[in-house]
Amino acid sequence: MRKRRLKRLILWLALIALAWFALDALVGWWYRRGPAVQVTATPAQIERGRYLVAAADCAACHTADGGAPFAGGVPLASPFGVIHGTNITPDAETGIGRYSADDFFHTITRGEARDGHQLYPAMPYVSYKTIRREDSDAIYAYLMTRPAVKQANLANGVGFPFNIRTGIHAWNLLFAGAQARPASQGESPAWKHGEYLVETLGHCGECHSPRGWLGQVDRSRPLAGNDTLGRIAAPDITPQGLAQRGWDRDALQAYLARGLAAHAVASDEMLKVVNLSTSRLEPDDIGAIATYLLGDRPPAPKALAAADASGDGTPAQSRYFALCAGCHGRDGQGVPHVAPALRGNTSVRDPNPHNLIVAILDGLPEHDLPGLERMQEMPGFADQLSDAQVAELSQWLRARYGGQSAQVSGAQVKGLRESGGEY
Amino acid sequence: MSQSSLRLKPLTLRINGRSYGPVEVPDDMMLVDVLHEYLGLTGTRFGCGQGVCRACTVIVDDEQGPREVRSCITGAHYFEGKAIRTVEGHAKHGADGGLQELSAVQQAFLDHFSFQCGYCTPGFVNAATVLLERLGKQPARDYEREEVRALVLEALNPHLCRCTGYVRYYQAVEELALKLPNVRVRAAAETPR
Numbered sequence: 001m002r003k004r005r006l007k008r009l010i011l012w013l014a015l016i017a018l019a020w021f022a023l024d025a026l027v028g029w030w031y032r033r034g035p036a037v038q039v040t041a042t043p044a045q046i047e048r049g050r051y052l053v054a055a056a057d058c059a060a061c062h063t064a065d066g067g068a069p070f071a072g073g074v075p076l077a078s079p080f081g082v083i084h085g086t087n088i089t090p091d092a093e094t095g096i097g098r099y100s101a102d103d104f105f106h107t108i109t110r111g112e113a114r115d116g117h118q119l120y121p122a123m124p125y126v127s128y129k130t131i132r133r134e135d136s137d138a139i140y141a142y143l144m145t146r147p148a149v150k151q152a153n154l155a156n157g158v159g160f161p162f163n164i165r166t167g168i169h170a171w172n173l174l175f176a177g178a179q180a181r182p183a184s185q186g187e188s189p190a191w192k193h194g195e196y197l198v199e200t201l202g203h204c205g206e207c208h209s210p211r212g213w214l215g216q217v218d219r220s221r222p223l224a225g226n227d228t229l230g231r232i233a234a235p236d237i238t239p240q241g242l243a244q245r246g247w248d249r250d251a252l253q254a255y256l257a258r259g260l261a262a263h264a265v266a267s268d269e270m271l272k273v274v275n276l277s278t279s280r281l282e283p284d285d286i287g288a289i290a291t292y293l294l295g296d297r298p299p300a301p302k303a304l305a306a307a308d309a310s311g312d313g314t315p316a317q318s319r320y321f322a323l324c325a326g327c328h329g330r331d332g333q334g335v336p337h338v339a340p341a342l343r344g345n346t347s348v349r350d351p352n353p354h355n356l357i358v359a360i361l362d363g364l365p366e367h368d369l370p371g372l373e374r375m376q377e378m379p380g381f382a383d384q385l386s387d388a389q390v391a392e393l394s395q396w397l398r399a400r401y402g403g404q405s406a407q408v409s410g411a412q413v414k415g416l417r418e419s420g421g422e423y
Numbered sequence: 424m425s426q427s428s429l430r431l432k433p434l435t436l437r438i439n440g441r442s443y444g445p446v447e448v449p450d451d452m453m454l455v456d457v458l459h460e461y462l463g464l465t466g467t468r469f470g471c472g473q474g475v476c477r478a479c480t481v482i483v484d485d486e487q488g489p490r491e492v493r494s495c496i497t498g499a500h501y502f503e504g505k506a507i508r509t510v511e512g513h514a515k516h517g518a519d520g521g522l523q524e525l526s527a528v529q530q531a532f533l534d535h536f537s538f539q540c541g542y543c544t545p546g547f548v549n550a551a552t553v554l555l556e557r558l559g560k561q562p563a564r565d566y567e568r569e570e571v572r573a574l575v576l577e578a579l580n581p582h583l584c585r586c587t588g589y590v591r592y593y594q595a596v597e598e599l600a601l602k603l604p605n606v607r608v609r610a611a612a613e614t615p616r
Contacts, residue, residue, distance in 0.1 A: 318450070318498075318500060321451045322498035323497065323501065325451050326474065326496030326497060327496055335473070376475055379474070383487075
């Protein structure tokens, strides 16, 4: 008797599951059908859309290296598996050719595609939630007037149970609603405009804010830095964090416009952001971003203490002369167009030695910056220096050129060396 | 910014099988300058000075085996107690200093007309020598021809040649690699279809 009851239960469950899938397929078909939309927009609207697409940095995830513009295929590593940017050209089958302006606005602000499926939060719809309708329409007009590219979206590598997209409804319920508190204090028009550029369009917090264990942005510490997303950490860009590393308005504006300031050269993901997005913005908008990041009353940038000479003649200094000084200079002054100055460098001054250690271990690729600016490749030293030697060198660099006296441990270097293969 | 004062440090190293030093050398001097200014070994070329062109490449023989090191961006004191080879160390010379025999790599470069102005050649000689010595120590096995070509490309690719002689450099080194006794390449006829 019990066996039979179990059998019946399984049969019912199977039937329900079958009905669910059938319904899902039907709904999907229902939404996917319909003609490709022909968009008519004024040149001004399209031009505005082009600008906003740069401000929102759509290309970073939707244009693959060497691929057709906006045709998708960019792999994004996440703790839950690889997610691919999708085709957002106006192709009816593989892109967004059947989207209306309403569909588009709904998708980018709610994270729900036209056919009803949930987008993974790798798409920053939580940031885009506050995008203005007229801006969404301009972006839509620009994208829909680009060449349609027929290119199927790549399968994602998200594992069970995170690949059940219905689960994202619950995630949204928990995490997508909370309104971010601003990362700085201000009320000027420039500050408010900057807030929109940073928090909404630029979605800076997606990388620069800490995240919880389900990948949700920690709303209580906006832009306070995140060293768990990629190999290179996104540093703290709160007013205090920036001022502590010596950043002021002028330096920030130079960095965002050209990827280069006395303090830093944009690297890794941020180099992409500068090349595809911030360098393409008007000076007023870049100024507004700097105003928002530092606040209406910016904290004074911390002056760098005179070089600490107590490490002279140590093995760490000898190692610096042997392996680093050839490009970064005897006094850490760097060489223009070749290697950045280490004295006052934002990663050397960072309380978190993460990026300094990673740079020493892995090296850095050559940098192609806006305009004709460039920086040369840096070799990695993982195979030449032990964990203790990297720690010693990092500590020496931080003390001498960064005003940081905290101990760097070999264990931290070991951890970063071992996690290197994961990226 | 405080400019640190010049400090000298004794340096001892082995170059091309002979001991040099101890000599007092500034603590931040790059190896290429020591080779040129202290030891009169001017065969090593100073190119970009940024570690990009590889004209300044020398060979270090240490526990990691023969390997390339860029002498323009590596401090001289890094080589304290180490054995290095420069382009002057490859050919055989008689007691009177006269040339007796070029190394296989040098001869192959001549035979293939690999270079024109020759500025990059010392770096290419050293890179090719390192590749062939390392490859020669591998256990004997069958290689695909394409695999050997790829190894040569990988080893020489970072070296810049502004006269664009690359192809003839690569052909010369590939020919030498194929002659190594432990590198067996199946003849085309035997390759299964």
